[in-house]
Amino acid sequence: MKEQRFDKNVYMEFFYWLYQSLASSLCFWCVNILYIAAVFLLSIDGRNVFSFIFSLLFIGPGCIVMIGMTEELAKEKSFSPVRLFIKTFRQFWLKGFFYWLFAWIVSVIMIFDCFFFIRFSYGKWLIPLFVLLACLSVSFSINCWYFQVRNPASKPNQVLRIAFYYTLKKWYVSLLDFLLLTSLFLFFFVKPQWCILLGPSIVFGLIYFNNRKLMRTMDL
Structure with missing residues (x-):
């Protein structure tokens, strides 16, 4: 029986991917230090x-950088996580913020609407609508991140259009994306150590492959 090469050993493979996940997750939280502090x-x-x-x-x-890193992982299988994070951050950070800003504003408005209308008997019937709108806005931003990464040369208005279309058409995918992203930040209150070390790599990996499986790359 042939001996396994050192670099092909199953244990080395495991620790290699563990290192990739840890480094990527720590880079993610470094640019989200404000949330950790809160x-x-x-x-x-x-x-x-x-x-x-x-x-x-x-x-x-x-968030958009983590999706971009997963895209590179799907292509190359091997990379320096810190260097790739910095490179992808320089490429996408502004668009990532722009796409998220819409979801953040809509979600904030919906949260305060919930607090306001819940005081009225008839207002309680509007709460599910506000929650749905917040969910769709976050899902819309996730789709914008995904399509921008898959089509880096596309203009924002093209990405916004196709993301809006798929948010509604693939609503079940959008719902799963929303649950994955919110679980990362909510679970942080329960098990922060796991969220810091592995959470982002797992969550954004699932978001990427969830979208990739059901959405074909489109030439925008």
Whole structure:
């Protein structure tokens, strides 16, 4: 029986991918340090809701970079995670923030609408609508990140158009993307150590392959 080469050993392969995941996740949280600070320094209290909401304003660049890194992983299978993160960040950070800004604004409006209308008996029937709109806005931003990464030369208006179309057409994919992304930031309150070390790599890997499986790359 042939001996396995050292670099092809199953254990080395495991630790290689573990290192890739850890390094990518840590890079992600470095650009989202504001959210980490909010979670660790602030108590879960209604008085701090504005601080938590503000800390989520800047997650867009890191999110689109993680999807971009997964795209490179699907192509090359091997890369330096820190260098690739910096390269992808320079390429996509502004568009990532722009696409997320829409979802953040809509979600904030919907949250405050919920707080306002829940005080009225008839207003409780509007809560599901507000939640749905917030969900769709976040899913729309995720689709924008995905299509921008898959079509880096496309203009924002082209990406916005196709993302809006797929958000509605593939609503079940959009719902899963929304649940994956929100679970990353909500689960941080429960198990921050796991979210810091592996959460982003797992979540954005699932988002990428979830979208790739059901959405063909389109020539925008």
